[in-house]
Amino acid sequence: xxxxxIPADTNGIRDKAAIVGIGETEFSWDSGRxxxxxxxxxxxxxxxxxxxxxxxxxxLIRYDMESNHETLLTQSLGIKNLRHWESVSxxxxxxxxxxxxxxxxxxxxxxxxxxxxRAANLRSGVRLGRARGPELIPGGADSFAVPWGxxxxxxxxxxxxxxxxxxxxxxxxxxxxxxxxLREHASRNPRALRRDPITIDDHQNSRMVVDPLHVLDFxxxxxxxxxxxxxxxxxxxxxxxxxxxxxxxxxxxxxxxxNDGIIYRPDLAVAExxxxxxxLWARARLDASDMDALMFYDHFTPFCLINLxxxxxxxxxxxxxxxxxxxxxxxxxxxxxxxxxxxxxxxxIHGLTHVxxxxxxxRGTSTAQPPHKTINRALSCSSVAQLSGAVIIRRG
Amino acid sequence: MTQQxxxxxxxxxxxxxxxxxxxxxxxxxxxYERGFWEGTQAGELRIQRCSACGLFRHxxxxxxxxxxxxxxxxTTVSGRxxxxxxxxxxxxxxQAIREKEQTPYNVCVIELEEQADLRICSNVLHMAPEDISIxxxxxxxxxxxxxxxxxxxxxxxxxxxx
Ligand SMILES: [Zn+2]
Numbered sequence: 001x002x003x004x005x006i007p008a009d010t011n012g013i014r015d016k017a018a019i020v021g022i023g024e025t026e027f028s029w030d031s032g033r034x035x036x037x038x039x040x041x042x043x044x045x046x047x048x049x050x051x052x053x054x055x056x057x058x059x060l061i062r063y064d065m066e067s068n069h070e071t072l073l074t075q076s077l078g079i080k081n082l083r084h085w086e087s088v089s090x091x092x093x094x095x096x097x098x099x100x101x102x103x104x105x106x107x108x109x110x111x112x113x114x115x116x117x118r119a120a121n122l123r124s125g126v127r128l129g130r131a132r133g134p135e136l137i138p139g140g141a142d143s144f145a146v147p148w149g150x151x152x153x154x155x156x157x158x159x160x161x162x163x164x165x166x167x168x169x170x171x172x173x174x175x176x177x178x179x180x181x182l183r184e185h186a187s188r189n190p191r192a193l194r195r196d197p198i199t200i201d202d203h204q205n206s207r208m209v210v211d212p213l214h215v216l217d218f219x220x221x222x223x224x225x226x227x228x229x230x231x232x233x234x235x236x237x238x239x240x241x242x243x244x245x246x247x248x249x250x251x252x253x254x255x256x257x258x259n260d261g262i263i264y265r266p267d268l269a270v271a272e273x274x275x276x277x278x279x280l281w282a283r284a285r286l287d288a289s290d291m292d293a294l295m296f297y298d299h300f301t302p303f304c305l306i307n308l309x310x311x312x313x314x315x316x317x318x319x320x321x322x323x324x325x326x327x328x329x330x331x332x333x334x335x336x337x338x339x340x341x342x343x344x345x346x347x348x349i350h351g352l353t354h355v356x357x358x359x360x361x362x363r364g365t366s367t368a369q370p371p372h373k374t375i376n377r378a379l380s381c382s383s384v385a386q387l388s389g390a391v392i393i394r395r396g
Numbered sequence: 397m398t399q400q401x402x403x404x405x406x407x408x409x410x411x412x413x414x415x416x417x418x419x420x421x422x423x424x425x426x427x428y429e430r431g432f433w434e435g436t437q438a439g440e441l442r443i444q445r446c447s448a449c450g451l452f453r454h455x456x457x458x459x460x461x462x463x464x465x466x467x468x469x470x471t472t473v474s475g476r477x478x479x480x481x482x483x484x485x486x487x488x489x490x491q492a493i494r495e496k497e498q499t500p501y502n503v504c505v506i507e508l509e510e511q512a513d514l515r516i517c518s519n520v521l522h523m524a525p526e527d528i529s530i531x532x533x534x535x536x537x538x539x540x541x542x543x544x545x546x547x548x549x550x551x552x553x554x555x556x557x558x
Contacts (some may be wrong), residue, residue, distance in 0.1 A: 130489050139429050141455055145517045145542065147549055148413065150483075150503045151490055158483035159505055166530045168480070211484035211500075211525070261455060261464035263505045266513050268481055 010248055011283040017106035017114075018236035018396060019099075019246045021050025021229035022356040027193050027347035030124040035187035039068040039119035040076045042225035050229040051240030052113060057229075059084040059111030061101050063350060065116050084110040088389075091128070092297045093253075094118075095382040096349015097389030100251025102230040112231060118352045119225030127221050128153065141261035153299065154218065155223040156262040160269070160385055161302045162212055167269040168317040170305055172212055174324060176203035179216045179344060181326040186341025189367040193222055194345040219303040219343035226352040229358075233287040233396060245396025246359045249377070250284035252276045253389045255339055262385050271303075271383065272312040273388035280381075280390045281312070288312040291392075292373060293361050294335055295354035295380040298342040304329070311390070331368035336361070336375070339368040348365040351382045358393040406493060407484075407525045409445050412551075413521075413539055414501060415508050416492025419547045427457045431470035436548040442470040452511045468505065473510045475536030476555070480507040480515055484525040492523045506552055520552045 023045025025031070025038050037162045047054050054077040062085075069086045084105050088094035098116040105114050122128060129152055137143040142151075150156060164170060180200055186192035198216065206216040236245050256272030258264045264308055265272060283285050288311050296307040305319035312334060314322045322328050329337035340357040347353060358378035360366040381390035428444070432454075435442025444456045448465035452473075459466055482504040484533055488494035493501075502525055508514045520528055521537075534552035541547040 023466070047460055137418050137420045139420060139425035142418075143425065143429070144432075145503075146418050147420070147547070148517055148519050148551075149417060149485060149490075149493070149501050150517055151417070155483055155485060155503055159481040159503070162483060163481040163530070207486040207487070208484075211486060213483075220532070225414055261517075263517060264455060264513075264515055268505070 013100070013103040013107045013248060015233060015247045015249060015396070017103040017230050017235045017248045019228055019248065019355070019359050019393065020231050020236045020241055021048070022227070022240045022359050023047070023049050024191070024226040024349070024353070024356070025224050027191060027222050027224040029222060030390060031121055035067045035119050035121055036076060038074055038121070038223070038225035039073060039117055039227070042119060042227040043077060043115055043117055046115065046227035046229045049240070052229065054078060055080060057113050057115050058082060059102070059105055059114030061086045061088065061098045061105070061114060061116045063087060063091065063098065064089040065091055065350070066118060066120070068119055084114065090387050091350040092299055092382045093387035095297055095389065096251070096355060096380050096391045097382070099228065099230070099248065099355050099391045100253065100389060103248040103251055106230055106232055112235065114230045115227055116230065116352065117225065117227035118350045121223040122348065123174070123221045123223050125223075126216045129221055145261060154213055157300050157385060158213050159263050160208045161300065163268040164302065164306060165212060168320065170302070170320040172214065173200065173204060174320040175301040176200045176327065177323050177326040178298070178304040179203045181329050182298065182301075182338050182344040183341045184329055185339050185368045186345030189341050189346055192341045192346040193220055194341070199237050199362050213300060218354050219299045219348045220345075222347050224347050224349055226349040226356060228352065228355060236396070241363065244363050246362050247394050247396040249392040249394045250280055250372060251389070251391040252280035252283060253387065254279060255387050271306050271388070272385060273307070273390070274310050276381070276388045276390050277311045280392065284392050286392065290359070291377050291379045292336070293339065293358065293370070293378040294301060294337045294377040295378060296338060297351045297354065297382040298338060298344045301344065304337065311379060311381060330390040331366075331370050332372055336368070336370045339366050339370070354380045355391065355393065362393060362395050399405070408437050409524050410501050410519055411521060412492060413541060413545065413549045414498055415496055415542050417490060419541050419544050422546060428458050432456060435470060435472065436538050436550050437546070439538050440472045441475045441550050443473050443508070443510070444468050446469040452514045454514060454516055473508055475550075477506045477508040477534060477552075479520065479528060479530055479534060480505045481530060481534045482520070482528055484528075502528055504528065504552065516550070518550060518552050520554065522553055
């Protein structure tokens with residue numbers, strides 16, 4: 001039987017597609033308008049950035065969680081014929097994955113201009129961090145967790161974090177350095193929702209929400225939308241950003257075994273995205289040392305450490321030393337990380353803003369642009385428990 | 397069950413499962429999950445086990461993830477295990493937990509002694525949150541849910557106290 005591995009030469013999307021436009025709405029606690037309005041505004045902004053009209057779009061890739069379905073958007077955007085549409089499941093797991101799907105659709109010739117987007121009132125509408133209502137549970141993973149009080153993402157991910165701390169000696173203070181650094185990046189970013197700098201003591205003294213997670217370890221819950229326009233590398237050379245092509249070099253998704261409910265995985269201290277990372281590097285024929293910047297899905301700060309190890313930036317167990325003091329992950333450090341401030345301090349749009357920031361870094365337009373090196377390649381990688389996705393963006 | 401929630405202070409142990417939280421609707425749970433709840437009603441921890449290869453599994457599923465057999469049985473296990481990981485929830489996200497002031501409470505992942513990686517989610521009772529630790533030996537006990545006594549919840553207590 002052929003082993004179930006990805007051959008190193010299998011990368012059918014390599015450099016076939018380029019990100020030509022990025023756009024977003026303002027991020028807020030209460031947008032005061034519908035999710036369709038937010039989506040339309042973000043997509044229009046991304047089209048403006050690309051130098052195309054919304055009517056040129058013929059492909060849409062959304063998150064399963066998205067309320068804006070294809071028919072609504074074709075109507076609102078004036079799309080004449082939607083040649084291709086998809087939705088990708090989960091929130092953090094769909095971040096980056098939507099971009100990989102778009103690259104595949106472009107490489108296959110299914111559409112000329114594919115838009116990936118996420119638009120939601122995640123603060124003024126239904127909040128993910130809150131427990132669901134008192135509805136009865138028909139069965140499944142929730143029925144084996146909620147009766148004992150495990151009812152929010154932080155409860156499940158907190159189990160992951162506790163075990164990681166136990167096995168590798170990381171402490172809350174290490175997570176605090178991630179918070180301090182991301183907030184510093186956000187302080188330079190006018191889009192960011194939380195811009196007041198914090199200190200390590202602010203983090204350590206902040207309210208304990210779900211021990212071991214302080215409130216300053218959590219991402220935000222906010223309203224807003226983000227969109228990305230993707231087309232062929234050939235078309236990209238004719239568009240507004242033709243001077244700086246941002247190509248999609250490789251993408252991967254992965255699950256690992258037994259991921260339903262998060263806490264039943266064989267080793268709770270190890271991220272399932274190790275499977276995603278292995279495939280990504282094999283397809284790209286690259287490794288972490290080839291990356292100039294890291295955009296990681298920061299639903300909770302400890303996952304900075306876990307991503308650093310999973311994708312091979314540092315050996316397992318050594319991320320705590322790498323992030324200590326924050327210098328290495330600062331925009332002017334060895335590995336500029338979440339230079340926009342991330343989900344933690346900029347905004348939580350389910351990982352799409354991380355891909356946008358990778359594009360900005362390559363264009364040289366980040367508000368925390370590394371002064372000491374040119375960013376030629378950036379890794380954007382999403383959620384490291386349950387399903388995960390990753391994408392490498394490179395300068396063309 | 398009002399519990400002290402100030403940081404720094406020793407918090408009270410949980411003495412029983414949470415009140416007012418959603419519970420499984422036993423008439424609607426799938427066949428391949430029902431044996432778990434029938435077991436707890438009988439005061440036993442019954443875990444789904446593959447009839448072909450003997451592998452225990454939790455969460456319950458229709459098929460064995462190892463050998464793909466669709467045949468399984470419900471095997472009563474000892475109920476002994478250890479704390480594999482845990483959180484202390486200090487901020488209530490559910491209305492009943494907020495209104496009844498049920499924070500702080502713990503949620504623990506218990507690894508059962510019968511098989512490596514065989515884990516279930518539960519609470520450890522009679523232990524102050526500050527005293528819970530990974531690898532702590534525990535054993536199961538069974539408490540009817542106050543909101544639906546037909547649902548019997550397995551919870552754990554420290555072995556040292558039993
Ligand atoms: Zn089997």
